[in-house]
Amino acid sequence: MSAGGAGGEATGGIPQNTLIAVGALGGLIAAYAGHFLVQAAGPAFAFIGALGAICAIVWGGAAVRRVASYGLGTGVPSIGMMALGMGVVASMFGLAVGGIAGPIVAFITASIIGLVIGALANRVLGMGIPIMEQSMTEIAGAGALTIIGLSVAMTGTFMFDAVLETVVATGYIAVIFIAGGMAILHPFNANLGPDEQQDRTLTTGVEKGAIAMIVAGIVATVSTDASAIPTIVIGIALWYVAFRKYVELVNRDAYKVLGTGLLPSEEELE
């Protein structure tokens, strides 16, 4: 397992198929649940979209972990930026042409773009990573669902007119782009190394997803169809739980944890 050299597939922990199910189904169901509950019961339920985005982020982080373990030769962040690059193109297309089927159209479009780019990476560029096609498909799908989930949290719907008005035209899409991209690429980038453990990496994903959720909540303050307070409060609670869990896992995996104290004063150095 390395950042640049020849590695192998990362193994252990939750099987990838379970994570695919959690990410894809969780992301899609939450996008729809958020949309319909907001219409039926009021804007307070917009936060469900962000929960779907967190499912997608954890899935994307797990897929990055799996493929980046082979050693991309160019650093882990590139693949996260690519995920959101593919995701933003596919999700805007899906939401614009799909209407009520928007999230599904976006997800399928992203998967196709990801599959083709994965195939190009292996066949044309000769990267020779056996799971490249599958992983790029997963990462693109996760990127698209992250954007849609956070958009639902910001606007209360995935209908394109509202998303265009509140998220895209205002420029908040750039916030989603970076917050979502960081959440997908950062978990493995921060934890990689000989002692990388899947549960620790994925906990980082939840923690970063929660930060993206808080940001989405702050943006929702300008929207009339999405309540900001539930999203921010639940986001902070999730972040706290995930961060505590992460510290616990770091302590578990560390050989020793020592307090080094503050920097020595000038007198102490003499």
Add this chain to the structure above:
Amino acid sequence: MIDIAGILAENIAYIVMVTLGGMLISWSVHFVPVGGAPAAMAQATGIGTGTVQLAAGAGLTGLVTAGAVMNVSDSVALVVASGAVGAMIMIAVTMIVGTWVYVYGVGVPPASAKVDYDPITKDRQDLYVSQGTEGHGLPTVSYVSGVIGGALGGIGGAMIYYALMSTSTTLSQSDLVALASIFAVGIFFVNAVIPSYNIGGTIEGFHDPKFKKWPKAVVASFVATLMCAFVGVMTIGGL
């Protein structure tokens, strides 16, 4: 449902333009001297960060300048030229500041380990390469190569933005600007990552042996951008 054939027929030139822009970006990345973490420690030639970050920086600067000029002019030549100049300035400033840091901060002479004589200045290189390193700093040839890369990337980014902005649509101007920008950024990132997988870490510029691999990345970018162009033009044209 949207009229796919109609939109395609009307905007085919713009799909071609976006695809061409993506291929130019992909090619441009091969010119930019990228050293990654080793360069940050003065153990490899180039700028001490990854291809994607550099390409994104240059490309987004190009996009901003192209967007600014598009406010006052419809001329494709002017828009593309301003994009190129914006990206060239960004990459040139990054490289000159990097060179100052290498020369005055780290204390190494800029030297390439890939060639014995600088192809532009004909200065001897191998004498100045520190032992155990792959060169350091930004020698003249890498600098010139980087500026060429910035120009090509800026042209590519500006072409994508221009094509998406010119697609026939009923969107209001502000929505169109937002949508075209985010599509351009998305397509830019895809085309910045594809060549970086081709290069696989570090490259010094057009004199680097790895530069010869560029046709592979450009072919891959052609296919990938064609898809993105289709999707992008469909979205904007269908609204």
